[in-house]
Amino acid sequence: AQKITQTQPGMFVQEKEAVTLDCTYDTSDQSYGLFWYKQPSSGEMIFLIYQGSYDEQNATEGRYSLNFQKARKSTNLVISASQLGDSAMYFCAMRELVQGGKLIFGQGTELSVKP
């Protein structure tokens, strides 16, 4: 069974607008962490933001915020005021406590920011 699902293979957004990237996950564990990474064309995976399963508030980091809905098992990434440099692949990932260090990634969403 797929643990992390990103249903949007590609997204377009106009510069300076906000965009939401979807991610749903599947786990029976009560303790887990959710991560978002950005991968530009250079290949490096850049950590963006983290949400713990027990965190009551949605995580925010600068222009990045999460819409975390635990009951629906979704953690959507919101990028506000998109910039041309935001064009990249975005990966959602989950780490379950019982799985130790294993980080499971979704298939990614390719975001293109239009000028």
Place this chain on the structure above:
Amino acid sequence: ETGVTQTPRHLVMGMTNKKSLKCEQHLGHNAMYWYKQSAKKPLELMFVYSLEERVENNSVPSRFSPECPNSSHLFLHLHTLQPEDSALYLCASSQDSAGSYNEQFFGPGTRLTVL
């Protein structure tokens, strides 16, 4: 600047060659990881090392042989590879391997092409 470096950045090798990928982290972390990223697929975890001991081998073929001589260095020795092994190989490190929160810092990757 993530503190994780990988060499070489690009590698082309024949199926009979033997080569090694190198990863070095300057973050004082205790855990290191190898991932494989093939086109149009999620990242696949290959190996996890914690305090220089292998804690996970994710059903990786024996033609991939990891080595972790100390907590700062990780190698991936390659021999008798197949064309389907062509991919981006990413190294990552984190403070520890366990726990639901342990942000992983990634290197820039090695783009491997097997002819």
